[in-house]
Amino acid sequence: MTSSKLYNAIFAAGIALILACLMIGVKLDTDSSVLAVKGATAEQWIWIAVGISVVFLSQLFSAQVDALFGAIPKPNFKAVLPQEKKMAVLKPWLISAVIVGMLIWPFMVSRGTVDLATLTLIYIMLGLGLNIVVGLAGLLDLGFVAFYAVGAYTYALLSQYFGMSFWACLPISAGLAALFGFLLGFPVLRLRGDYLAIVTLGFGEIIRILLNNWTSLTGGPNGISGIDKPTLFGLEFNRRAKEEGAMTFHEYFDMDYSSSYKVIFLYLIAVLLVICVIYLINRLMRMPIGRAWEALREDEIACRSLGLNRTAIKLSAFTLGASTAGFAGCFFAARQGFISPESFIFIESAIILAIVVLGGMGSQMGIIFAAIIMTILPELAREFSEYRMLLFGLLMVVMMRWRPEGLVPIKRPNLELKQQ
Amino acid sequence: MSQLLLDVNGLTMRFGGLVAVNGVNLKVKNRQIVSVIGPNGAGKTTVFNCLSGFYIPTEGSVMLKNQQIAGLKDYQISRKGLVRTFQHVRLFQKMTVIENMLVAQHRHLNTNLFSGLLKTPNYRRLEKDAMEHAAHWLKEVRLLDYANREAGNLSYGQQRRLEIARCMVTQPELLMLDEPAAGLNPNETKELDELIISLRDEHEISILLIEHDMSLVMGISDHIYVIAQGTPLADGNAEQIKGNPDVIKAYLGEE
Ligand SMILES: Nc1ncnc2c1ncn2[C@@H]1O[C@H](COP(=O)(O)OP(=O)(O)OP(=O)(O)O)[C@@H](O)[C@H]1O
Ligand SMILES: [Mg+2]
Numbered sequence: 214m215t216s217s218k219l220y221n222a223i224f225a226a227g228i229a230l231i232l233a234c235l236m237i238g239v240k241l242d243t244d245s246s247v248l249a250v251k252g253a254t255a256e257q258w259i260w261i262a263v264g265i266s267v268v269f270l271s272q273l274f275s276a277q278v279d280a281l282f283g284a285i286p287k288p289n290f291k292a293v294l295p296q297e298k299k300m301a302v303l304k305p306w307l308i309s310a311v312i313v314g315m316l317i318w319p320f321m322v323s324r325g326t327v328d329l330a331t332l333t334l335i336y337i338m339l340g341l342g343l344n345i346v347v348g349l350a351g352l353l354d355l356g357f358v359a360f361y362a363v364g365a366y367t368y369a370l371l372s373q374y375f376g377m378s379f380w381a382c383l384p385i386s387a388g389l390a391a392l393f394g395f396l397l398g399f400p401v402l403r404l405r406g407d408y409l410a411i412v413t414l415g416f417g418e419i420i421r422i423l424l425n426n427w428t429s430l431t432g433g434p435n436g437i438s439g440i441d442k443p444t445l446f447g448l449e450f451n452r453r454a455k456e457e458g459a460m461t462f463h464e465y466f467d468m469d470y471s472s473s474y475k476v477i478f479l480y481l482i483a484v485l486l487v488i489c490v491i492y493l494i495n496r497l498m499r500m501p502i503g504r505a506w507e508a509l510r511e512d513e514i515a516c517r518s519l520g521l522n523r524t525a526i527k528l529s530a531f532t533l534g535a536s537t538a539g540f541a542g543c544f545f546a547a548r549q550g551f552i553s554p555e556s557f558i559f560i561e562s563a564i565i566l567a568i569v570v571l572g573g574m575g576s577q578m579g580i581i582f583a584a585i586i587m588t589i590l591p592e593l594a595r596e597f598s599e600y601r602m603l604l605f606g607l608l609m610v611v612m613m614r615w616r617p618e619g620l621v622p623i624k625r626p627n628l629e630l631k632q633q
Numbered sequence: 634m635s636q637l638l639l640d641v642n643g644l645t646m647r648f649g650g651l652v653a654v655n656g657v658n659l660k661v662k663n664r665q666i667v668s669v670i671g672p673n674g675a676g677k678t679t680v681f682n683c684l685s686g687f688y689i690p691t692e693g694s695v696m697l698k699n700q701q702i703a704g705l706k707d708y709q710i711s712r713k714g715l716v717r718t719f720q721h722v723r724l725f726q727k728m729t730v731i732e733n734m735l736v737a738q739h740r741h742l743n744t745n746l747f748s749g750l751l752k753t754p755n756y757r758r759l760e761k762d763a764m765e766h767a768a769h770w771l772k773e774v775r776l777l778d779y780a781n782r783e784a785g786n787l788s789y790g791q792q793r794r795l796e797i798a799r800c801m802v803t804q805p806e807l808l809m810l811d812e813p814a815a816g817l818n819p820n821e822t823k824e825l826d827e828l829i830i831s832l833r834d835e836h837e838i839s840i841l842l843i844e845h846d847m848s849l850v851m852g853i854s855d856h857i858y859v860i861a862q863g864t865p866l867a868d869g870n871a872e873q874i875k876g877n878p879d880v881i882k883a884y885l886g887e888e
Contacts, residue, residue, distance in 0.1 A: 508736040
């Protein structure tokens with residue numbers, strides 16, 4: 214064992230000690246109307262000591278810890294899946310089975326579960342959108358939530374001021390978000406990596422702060438409430454029709470009113486949107502534009518030397534990624550019925566980025582899995598809600614050590630060549 | 634009668650105070666192999682960067698088929714039929730060999746989003762043509778069996794060949810190769826030699842070559858330019874260059 218390891222371990226333990234002392238060791242508390250500084254209890258000190266020794270030991274024996282991570286078996290998808298040829302035959306059946314399952318499933322579970330699934334589907338959409346920008350085109354975007362916000366506010370405002378319907382606003386939201394993506398694309402064309410990340414981060418904040426302060430239009434921090442829910446060919450899912458003469462869903466089909474219809478209907482719309490998005494992006498990835506995005510990520514200089522216009526390629530990635538977020542945002546506003554700038558803070562961007570990275574940059578399958586994990590885990594660990602961010606961080610560290618290429622690394626398409 | 638394809642006059646490139654290229658003249662005719670040689674740091678790669686639009690030359694004119702191209706954007710120049718390889722191989726490493734070949738044909742494909750989503754007949758036809766074209770060139774460089782491998786996993790010699798094939802599918806008139814033989818073994822170098830000659834004789838394009846391997850250069854070049862410290866030193870055919878005392882001094886002086 215080298216001395217540098219020991220030094221490292223002592224350093225890490227020292228940092229941990231300082232942080233723990235500040236965050237857990239001392240507490241401000243009101244002591245009969247006077248503020249008092251209180252030390253931690255003996256039990257807490259023991260926990261701190263345990264934590265620090267864990268940090269110390271794991272740093273000291275980092276090689277062994279790494280080996281341990283290496284020893285955890287990695288899921289081998291190739292072994293689980295049938296062979297390539299069989300797969301090609303099975304694939305359409307598998308996909309139909311999954312779709313049918315997703316359509317039937319909500320009728321058998323509780324309202325809360327369906328609602329959670331809807332949220333997951335929103336994150337899948339966001340992840341797929343960001344995947345175009347980060348995973349495929351290799352442009353690190355930390356302000357993706359801005360386009361989500363644009364989509365959500367577009368629908369909220371159009372519905373509030375002009376009474377426009379969800380279905381009419383869906384393409385408008387996507388279009389407007391795409392326009393914002395295009396506008397952001399221009400100033401950052403020459404930027405890459407860290408610089409790009411900083412500018413997009415700033416852009417995300419600008420949009421949020423704008424929404425927060427433009428009180429006359431957006432209602433500022435109070436947000437917009439009472440946003441209409443989507444309708445089914447004009448049929449509402451409320452107990453009573455909002456508009457004079459309009460029919461509600463349960464009246465039309467002569468059923469008893471149940472609030473779960475609405476939840477299930479929203480879920481079904483989300484499924485529909487996600488399927489559309491997956492299909493479209495999957496096609497794009499196999500098209501010249503998708504290949505150009507990946508080529509740009511791999512080697513920008515080689516792209517230029519082959520006659521590819523990097524401006525057009527970058528802008529198209531930003532635009533199409535943003536429009537997906539706009540789509541998701543519009544649906545989000547409709548589902549929530551209430552939006553405020555609070556929903557579009559930086560942490561959301563970080564979570565979406567985490568989904569893309571966890572899933573395995575570029576791979577759609579991975580992103581779907583990662584989105585499911587990232588939305589379901591916090592729900593399962595409700596009791597630990599205070600530690601949500603801690604768990605989140607832990608998950609990222611473990612994943613990056615265990616499987617740095619992501620859950621399901623991208624699979625290259627196999628193109629058949631005719632032998633001449 | 635062979636015509637003038639590329640005509641470079643007084644090309645100069647300054648980086649701040651450093652004059653990397655100083656008044657270089659080059660002429661390349663149709664179906665010619667022209668080499669640029671010179672000691673390390675002579676400014677050969679910088680000349681390529683100026684011609685291909687990666688740098689905008691400080692002075693001088695670059696005429697391709699009697700058209701001024703100095704100052705055009707890099708991608709515009711490559712669309713005019715002047716394509717290059719790099720001293721250090723630049724492939725799309727994580728993409729397959731065939732995908733590399735398809736990206737190079739980007740502008741020959743139907744890039745309209747809706748045609749692609751709807752798979753219009755025109756889109757399918759262009760995509761199919763591109764695949765055939767790619768297959769043809771992969772066969773020329775003996776990489777057809779590797780079509781679905783990741784480019785980054787190929788051997789070094791294969792990567793070099795793929796880079797040339799990838800340039801060829803863009804249908805260039807002038808191919809510029811920056812030290813294509815660097816790092817190749819004698820067998821691979823011989824094969825490269827034959828490939829370059831076949832590009833000229835069978836595919837009727839011109840080649841501008843930077844190379845340190847003197848036996849390769851002397852064997853295949855129709856004309857050779859020597860530059861040292863950015864300045865033109867001599868030009869002529871292989872015999873003239875071999876016997877030029879200035880050239881010998883420049884090379885030996887370097888040692
Ligand atoms: N972007 C740049 N900025 C500043 N100086 C540069 C730049 N590019 C090249 N140079 C300088 O120009 C000179 C010529 O470099 P160049 O790469 O063209 O040489 P070369 O002839 O290709 O050499 P080699 O045979 O080693 O490849 C070098 O002194 C180099 O440092
Ligand atoms: Mg060089």
